[in-house]
Amino acid sequence: MMVCEYKPGLDGIPAAQSSISNVDGQKGILEYRGIRIEELAEKSTFLETAYLLIWGELPTSNELAAFEDEVHSHRRIKYHICDMMKCFPESGHPMDALQASAAALGLFYSRRDLNNPAYIRDAVVRLIAKIPTMVAAFQLMRNGNDAIRPHADLDYSGNFLYMLNEKEPDPLAARIFDICLILHAEHTMNASTFSARVTASTLTDPYAVVASAVGTLGGPLHGGANEEVIEMLEEIGSVENVRPYIEDRLERKAKIMGFGHRVYKVKDPRATILQNLAEQLFTKFGHDKYYDIAVEMERVVQEKLSHKGIYPNVDFYSGLVYRKLGIPTDLFTPIFAIARVAGWLAHWKEQLEENRIFRPTQVYDGKHDVSYTPIDQR
Numbered sequence: 001m002m003v004c005e006y007k008p009g010l011d012g013i014p015a016a017q018s019s020i021s022n023v024d025g026q027k028g029i030l031e032y033r034g035i036r037i038e039e040l041a042e043k044s045t046f047l048e049t050a051y052l053l054i055w056g057e058l059p060t061s062n063e064l065a066a067f068e069d070e071v072h073s074h075r076r077i078k079y080h081i082c083d084m085m086k087c088f089p090e091s092g093h094p095m096d097a098l099q100a101s102a103a104a105l106g107l108f109y110s111r112r113d114l115n116n117p118a119y120i121r122d123a124v125v126r127l128i129a130k131i132p133t134m135v136a137a138f139q140l141m142r143n144g145n146d147a148i149r150p151h152a153d154l155d156y157s158g159n160f161l162y163m164l165n166e167k168e169p170d171p172l173a174a175r176i177f178d179i180c181l182i183l184h185a186e187h188t189m190n191a192s193t194f195s196a197r198v199t200a201s202t203l204t205d206p207y208a209v210v211a212s213a214v215g216t217l218g219g220p221l222h223g224g225a226n227e228e229v230i231e232m233l234e235e236i237g238s239v240e241n242v243r244p245y246i247e248d249r250l251e252r253k254a255k256i257m258g259f260g261h262r263v264y265k266v267k268d269p270r271a272t273i274l275q276n277l278a279e280q281l282f283t284k285f286g287h288d289k290y291y292d293i294a295v296e297m298e299r300v301v302q303e304k305l306s307h308k309g310i311y312p313n314v315d316f317y318s319g320l321v322y323r324k325l326g327i328p329t330d331l332f333t334p335i336f337a338i339a340r341v342a343g344w345l346a347h348w349k350e351q352l353e354e355n356r357i358f359r360p361t362q363v364y365d366g367k368h369d370v371s372y373t374p375i376d377q378r
């Protein structure tokens with residue numbers, strides 16, 4: 001029998017063969033289906049990028065128009081889902097609300113008809129269409145308001161901002177938000193995508209796949225870091241406090257949120273684009289002092305940790321963009337999920353194409369042949 005070395009966190013172990021995306025962590029390159037992220041951020045839209053990820057090719061204009069129409073016509077959610085969400089505690093985290101509501105979609109739409117391309121498309125469309133509506137609905141309802149209906153004349157991102165703020169967004173804000181979704185849509189075998197693939201491999205329904213991935217994304221070592229970055233910037237409070245804050249954390253061996261990555265050993269290319277988007281927003285809508293703190297943090301962390309390959313990751317600058325768009329901090333990770341659902345669904349579809357259930361092994365280091373001790377003798 002082959003003896004395998006145990007690798008904590010499966011570091012460096014391939015968990016799938018995939019043609020969806022690729023990261024070169026030494027050069028700081030990210031590609032979706034071979035196209036560089038910088039080019040997609042400049043030229044594509046989130047729905048076009050989602051189509052590319054899920055079906056493998058850029059859509060023709062007819063294909064894109066049909067996909068956009070389908071998504072737009074499925075943006076509403078059933079009143080049962082709204083009523084269920086109204087019963088969630090207002091103090092609950094929106095990621096937990098999203099996980100529960102994504103799973104609840106399965107109550108209405110799951111048929112587990114996994115060999116039927118029409119069912120696959122239907123599930124893709126419903127999940128991409130309804131998840132933003134559920135995030136916006138929870139935001140309004142936890143503040144005591146009714147959810148509002150999607151706006152027929154607004155595109156995917158513009159409509160999400162409209163549903164959240166109850167007013168039509170500035171076009172630059174909507175475009176920048178759409179680019180954020182492109183940047184977060186997919187990232188090889190990250191923890192939530194791995195979770196999605198493991199769940200998919202049991203041939204359960206796509207709503208359970210997405211719900212399991214949402215649960216995984218929420219943790220502070222993964223998507224939840226974007227929320228913690230803003231809390232950290234607020235705690236630091238001024239540029240002068242940056243150096244002592246970082247030195248103190250490093251002395252206590254605590255992690256600095258928004259920095260470091262299993263794969264990237266240089267600055268995450270998405271962080272570079274997000275930093276640029278934040279600057280565009282500041283030029284139009286006014287500066288944010290937390291940006292100066294963030295830039296100083298990047299400088300000090302580079303000085304102290306670049307020898308370990310620790311640089312800003314995707315979660316470092318995204319929160320500054322969302323803050324300037326007026327989005328509450330605890331919605332940052334649900335917004336990551338709105339985007340990443342595209343990647344999860346691409347991996348769900350790919351997993352089904354050549355499925356084998358995930359069932360890794362373990363290195364057992366427990367006891368053997370232990371006899372049972374009766375309760376009165378323990």
Ligand code: SDX
Nearest residue numbers: 187190221222223225255256257258259260261262313315
């Ligand atoms: C995302 O995988 C993906 O692709 C994820 C993602 C995606 O798009 O799906 O890119 C999104 O999850 C981004 C990451 C968000 N998380 C954070 O910002 C939390 C802070 N970062 C880390 O905790 C950490 O860097 C991870 C979780 C991102 C990566 O963890 P690893 O690969 O297991 O690395 P490690 O914790 O074992 O650290 C290796 C070394 C250690 O030093 P030594 O013990 O070797 O001396 O690097 C140091 C760590 O102490 N280190 C850090 C650090 N991250 C790593 N030191 C200080 N601050 C940090 N943030």
